[in-house]
Amino acid sequence: MKNIDWRRVAGAGVAALVAVGGLWLAFAIHAAGQPVLALGTLALFAAGLYVYVSRTALAWRYLFPGVVGMLLFVAFPLLYTMWIGFTNYSSTHLLSQERVKAYLLEQTVPDEDHALAFTLHPDAGGLRLVLAPYDAAASAPRFVSAPLPLKGDKVATASMSPLPPDIALAPALGTREVLAHRDALMALKLAMPDRRVLVYTGVHDFGPSAAVWRANPNESLTRLDDLKTYWPDTVAGFYQAADGDRLQPGFKVAVGLANYARMMADKEFRGPFLSIFVWTVVFAALSVAFSLAVGCTLAVLLNWEALRFRTLYRTLLFLPYAVPGFISILVFKGLFNQNFGEINGILDAVFGIKPAWFSDPLLARTMMLVVNTWLGYPYFLVLCTGLLKAIPVDLYEASAIAGARPLTNFFRITAPLIVKPLSPLIISAFAYNFNNFVLVSLLTNGRPDFLNTKIPAGTTDILVSYTYRIAFLDSGQNFGLAAAISTVIFFLVALLSFANLRVAARNAGR
Amino acid sequence: MAIVTGKNQRWRVLCAHAFLVVLLVVTLFPLAAVISISLRPGNFANGSLIPREISLEHWKLALGFDVTTADGVVMHPPFPVLRWLWNSVKVATIASALIVAISTTAAYAFARLKFAFKMPILDSMLLLQMFPPVLALVAIYAIFETIGNYVPGLGLETHGGLIVAYLGGVATHVWTIRGYFETIPVEIEECAKVDGASHFQAFFRVLLPMAVPILMVVFVLAFVGTIIEYPVASILLREESNLTLAVGSKYYLADQKYLWGDFAAAAVLSGLPITAVFLAAQRWIVSGLTAGGVKE
Numbered sequence: 075m076k077n078i079d080w081r082r083v084a085g086a087g088v089a090a091l092v093a094v095g096g097l098w099l100a101f102a103i104h105a106a107g108q109p110v111l112a113l114g115t116l117a118l119f120a121a122g123l124y125v126y127v128s129r130t131a132l133a134w135r136y137l138f139p140g141v142v143g144m145l146l147f148v149a150f151p152l153l154y155t156m157w158i159g160f161t162n163y164s165s166t167h168l169l170s171q172e173r174v175k176a177y178l179l180e181q182t183v184p185d186e187d188h189a190l191a192f193t194l195h196p197d198a199g200g201l202r203l204v205l206a207p208y209d210a211a212a213s214a215p216r217f218v219s220a221p222l223p224l225k226g227d228k229v230a231t232a233s234m235s236p237l238p239p240d241i242a243l244a245p246a247l248g249t250r251e252v253l254a255h256r257d258a259l260m261a262l263k264l265a266m267p268d269r270r271v272l273v274y275t276g277v278h279d280f281g282p283s284a285a286v287w288r289a290n291p292n293e294s295l296t297r298l299d300d301l302k303t304y305w306p307d308t309v310a311g312f313y314q315a316a317d318g319d320r321l322q323p324g325f326k327v328a329v330g331l332a333n334y335a336r337m338m339a340d341k342e343f344r345g346p347f348l349s350i351f352v353w354t355v356v357f358a359a360l361s362v363a364f365s366l367a368v369g370c371t372l373a374v375l376l377n378w379e380a381l382r383f384r385t386l387y388r389t390l391l392f393l394p395y396a397v398p399g400f401i402s403i404l405v406f407k408g409l410f411n412q413n414f415g416e417i418n419g420i421l422d423a424v425f426g427i428k429p430a431w432f433s434d435p436l437l438a439r440t441m442m443l444v445v446n447t448w449l450g451y452p453y454f455l456v457l458c459t460g461l462l463k464a465i466p467v468d469l470y471e472a473s474a475i476a477g478a479r480p481l482t483n484f485f486r487i488t489a490p491l492i493v494k495p496l497s498p499l500i501i502s503a504f505a506y507n508f509n510n511f512v513l514v515s516l517l518t519n520g521r522p523d524f525l526n527t528k529i530p531a532g533t534t535d536i537l538v539s540y541t542y543r544i545a546f547l548d549s550g551q552n553f554g555l556a557a558a559i560s561t562v563i564f565f566l567v568a569l570l571s572f573a574n575l576r577v578a579a580r581n582a583g584r
Numbered sequence: 585m586a587i588v589t590g591k592n593q594r595w596r597v598l599c600a601h602a603f604l605v606v607l608l609v610v611t612l613f614p615l616a617a618v619i620s621i622s623l624r625p626g627n628f629a630n631g632s633l634i635p636r637e638i639s640l641e642h643w644k645l646a647l648g649f650d651v652t653t654a655d656g657v658v659m660h661p662p663f664p665v666l667r668w669l670w671n672s673v674k675v676a677t678i679a680s681a682l683i684v685a686i687s688t689t690a691a692y693a694f695a696r697l698k699f700a701f702k703m704p705i706l707d708s709m710l711l712l713q714m715f716p717p718v719l720a721l722v723a724i725y726a727i728f729e730t731i732g733n734y735v736p737g738l739g740l741e742t743h744g745g746l747i748v749a750y751l752g753g754v755a756t757h758v759w760t761i762r763g764y765f766e767t768i769p770v771e772i773e774e775c776a777k778v779d780g781a782s783h784f785q786a787f788f789r790v791l792l793p794m795a796v797p798i799l800m801v802v803f804v805l806a807f808v809g810t811i812i813e814y815p816v817a818s819i820l821l822r823e824e825s826n827l828t829l830a831v832g833s834k835y836y837l838a839d840q841k842y843l844w845g846d847f848a849a850a851a852v853l854s855g856l857p858i859t860a861v862f863l864a865a866q867r868w869i870v871s872g873l874t875a876g877g878v879k880e
Contacts, residue, residue, distance in 0.1 A: 099735070102734055103734055108730075111730065133698070133699035134693075136693035137690050137693045137699075137705075139686045140686045140689065140690030141705070144713075144755065147717075147724075147727075147753075148753070151717070151720035151723035151724050152712075152719070154720070154726070155719070158726070375600055380596075381600055381601070387604050390608055391607070391608065393611070393859075394611060396862040397855055397862075398812045398859070399812055400830040400834075401833065401851045401858075402614065402615075404833055405618045407837050408837055408844050408848075414627075416621070448611065448614075480596075505714070506716075511718045511814075511815050515814070541721075541722075542815075545722045546721070546725075560720065560721075560722065564719060567715055571714040
């Protein structure tokens with residue numbers, strides 16, 4: 075009995091800790107200005123606590139981590155991607171409107187007219203900073219800080235106090251020695267007795283900083299030095315003045331179907347997009363076709379009992395599948411190198427040619443298919459081997475009596491019998507290659523590129539690698555556009571999955 | 585076997601052997617070449633498949649040692665391969681252990697407990713798994729950037745974040761383990777409950793010990809799956825010392841800095857253990873691959 079009580083206490087303690095932690099996290103997120111996110115965090119912790127504290131949700135105690143993991147890292151990213159597809163989220167529209175406003179309001183310019191000259195004086199424990207007005211009447215007030223370490227570039231604040239007349243200061247440092255402390259000085263803020271804060275304004279002086287912008291009650295911002303007013307344009311995602319002048323950075327806004335319209339209607343974008351789409355389909359189809367052809371042929375051949383060493387062949391032929399993809403793809407990248415690669419070495423020695431595998435679009439695409447066939451056939455070899463074992467032998471005995479030849483056997487008996495169980499797997503292999511990002515990314519990176527496109531696009535790019543490029547590489551980090559293309563791919567994948575389930579269900583039904 | 589063999593049977597067998605041998609040569613050429621290249625001096629030299637001169641410089645560099653060439657130039661290892669291998673193994677081990685824990689408990693609920701919407705939940709989990717994470721990279725990046733603002737240990741550039749990102753992919757493992765649980769008779773657990781065991785005790789003390797083989801299988805599957813994962817790792821990790829092997833390896837073959845020999849040594853060094861694990865687990869890996877596509 076005592077034992078159980080002890081466990082209860084521990085359980086209640088853990089639950090209390092989790093609750094406090096969750097509340098603290100939600101509060102911190104809310105304080106940072108993200109109410110929706112804070113609410114989500116709160117809901118997540120509340121659900122977790124309910125599941126593990128309540129006595130009614132027994133099954134969910136086991137399910138909770140798995141379901142939450144899937145929701146957070148599979149389902150939510152999918153939905154979030156769709157949402158991003160309707161926004162202008164990109165490197166020029168990275169922040170929300172409030173954050174952009176806060177960023178602009180934080181901007182300051184050093185006010186050099188009211189700057190004070192500074193000198194550094196060594197003292198026990200560091201350097202004393204002394205401020206004096208430039209128009210140095212001997213009676214003008216001077217200020218001094220406590221000895222400062224002045225190392226590193228961490229932001230620090232030093233409070234200044236009026237310089238007592240009787241203090242003995244060591245001689246000031248020379249310009250070169252002062253420059254050695256430049257990073258620390260740039261990060262230093264001086265709090266004056268009259269509550270002004272001075273910042274580093276030059277090699278010799280500290281001065282007050284003035285805000286650049288003033289926020290007006292009606293959401294607009296006014297630049298203080300020329301009194302020009304900028305209004306938030308929630309369609310374009312910029313602060314914009316009456317004369318059309320826009321402020322950087324822009325902010326995130328929903329743009330509706332603009333990204334999709336661009337995909338369909340923008341001529342300069344549509345051209346490469348369509349050819350990439352076609353190549354994606356061709357690439358996936360041919361990859362599956364070649365891998366299936368090689369794998370299936372080998373499986374039939376290795377199923378032939380008259381052949382010796384079948385296990386040895388099978389083991390060695392399976393090897394390409396066992397080597398991690400990121401290594402074998404890179405090995406091929408090196409082997410196909412135009413000047414140093416082994417493949418061109420052999421071709422040069424035998425035929426005297428050195429094909430440019432990485433700069434000719436047709437050759438690059440051929441190379442992709444060769445590599446992908448090498449990577450993919452063992453999968454079909456194994457699958458077909460398994461399926462062949464299930465075919466009754468008497469079918470072949472009957473056909474032998476009828477005098478059938480091996481090819482007839484294959485097309486009249488073997489193929490019809492394995493095609494049905496194979497079909498869902500063929501569809502999922504197609505879907506896999508449709509999104510075979512790793513191959514493109516590591517082998518060609520999409521190159522060679524199309525000429526004359528606004529957004530760089532490659533002739534060997536497939537849709538996913540193209541979206542990756544738009545989002546993360548050379549194309550201005552247009553997350554919104556990339557997410558819109560991803561959404562299109564979602565629907566294609568969903569279609570393929572649906573076909574897959576239908577075929578599998580039909581097979582099971584019969 | 586009652587099949588009558590024709591006169592040309594011997595020719596056919598010979599042809600088949602010839603065909604298979606040619607195919608084997610083509611298939612194994614890249615693997616043999618990379619081993620040979622790793623033993624060949626220099627990063628650019630062309631040479632025969634069997635190196636005339638064996639040099640261990642690439643191997644020393646891959647293992648993290650400096651190499652002094654004949655003319656006295658000291659070469660430093662170009663990349664911290666062992667560090668990357670360690671990062672990969674660390675992330676994959678922790679992620680797989682967590683994946684096994686999460687999917688085992690979920691599979692227990694699906695196999696043994698009664699609750700509302702059981703099959704719809706399982707079906708939608710399997711359906712969700714058909715969308716590869718590579719499609720949602722933008723969102724995953726944004727999510728981890730946000731998480732990092734509040735929980736720095738799980739943000740961008742952290743292995744914690746990468747591990748957490750891998751925890752979403754449990755549906756197929758849940759399916760596999762559930763299938764195994766269903767082959768174990770319920771009566772054993774019921775006996776335990778009659779003897780006074782709680783739900784969790786029946787699960788943890790009775791069912792789990794009987795399911796150890798499938799847990800090992802799922803661990804290996806998850807391990808291989810995470811150690812070769814490239815897309816998510818490539819957006820979450822950017823700093824050189826932080827990379828996993830899958831992300832780092834490509835820097836050997838950058839256009840500006842082409843280190844073919846060094847890459848070969850690093851590839852063999854890091855590829856061999858993973859290949860060995862894969863070969864040892866190939867039976868289950870193949871059956872796991874087909875499990876998602878066909879249902880019972």
